Amino acid sequence: MLQFNRKTEYAFLAIEYVARKAEEVPGAVTSTRELSEAYHMPYPLLAKIMQQLSNHGLIKSVQGTKGGYILAKKATNISVADIVEIFDGRVAVADCFKEEKITCPQWDGCHIRDPFYELNMKIYQMLSETSIADLLKKSSAPLYPITVSQKSKEALS
Amino acid sequence: MLQFNRKTEYAFLAIEYVARKAEEVPGAVTSTRELSEAYHMPYPLLAKIMQQLSNHGLIKSVQGTKGGYILAKKATNISVADIVEIFDGRVAVADCFKEEKITCPQWDGCHIRDPFYELNMKIYQMLSETSIADLLKKSSAPLYPITVSQKSKEALS
């Protein structure tokens, strides 16, 4: 499947939320509980995802009551590719673009590797050129009926 | 995983081989057996893949002894996206770009759908703009040591 796995999707939603909240209310902290309720994500799973994002230096934890997470660096300096690589490993449409040692039984005589490598790099480029700040910008237009946004506004108050 | 599944990879290899062989030896037919040996692909699985490609009108079967498969249309008219869609379904980096009815628990209040939809369409465009003929062109440069190519030449004689 040419598809992000669910952890990656959750991470996108989570980090965009953290960034957006901090933009609306400077200094605001986002708790895992708040996030899991806003997006109906299973709390324990999301908690682990937040820890991984934290371990990789994308967000910082604020411990204790009223704790939560904030961005560890500027939203313009966190790319979609950074997040993908945490949960999906290196961006690669095929195993042979991921591994150091060649294990592919089709490697010898493979005539399609070059064109697909090209494709792979274009996809990677797109992902690494898109930052969390870009997500915030592009999502501004409310093209769809957003029913829960009110709820998240309340959570911010 | 942002990765093609193995059936899709096998299909790429297979259809590129069929196209290349027919280009080198006009009218040549490629049997599943020959393909599975050339690329070390499990025969029964490959056989099913060939049937699916045939059912979807990308290749045509030639039955009986010395039978096999040939392209059903010109290599320029078969896109990589056509093949992906047979084995992976619609090109979609997330479920919400695939389904008709909305089942995503995060749909309401989702702020990242638009930017990722944009990304999705760019990827789809790349896949649908790349034809099997393009694969043949781009793979022409023998950048790597190709040890099995001799074998496939023998198969062609």
Added chain:
DNA sequence: GTCATGTAAGACTTGTATAGTCTTATATAT
């Protein structure tokens, strides 16, 4: 005509990675 070689197709099994759960530990604001 028969036989070998090929495609056609469905049911079944296995393996593996993802998704999610459970448990326990630790930090801190109130």
Added chain:
DNA sequence: ATATATAAGACTATACAAGTCTTACATGAC
């Protein structure tokens, strides 16, 4: 103190991909 928060690892269930097995059918070669 205690409630609420993060931290982290081990465990389990499930879904899907991958591959196998079995049987049927078509046709060219002899």
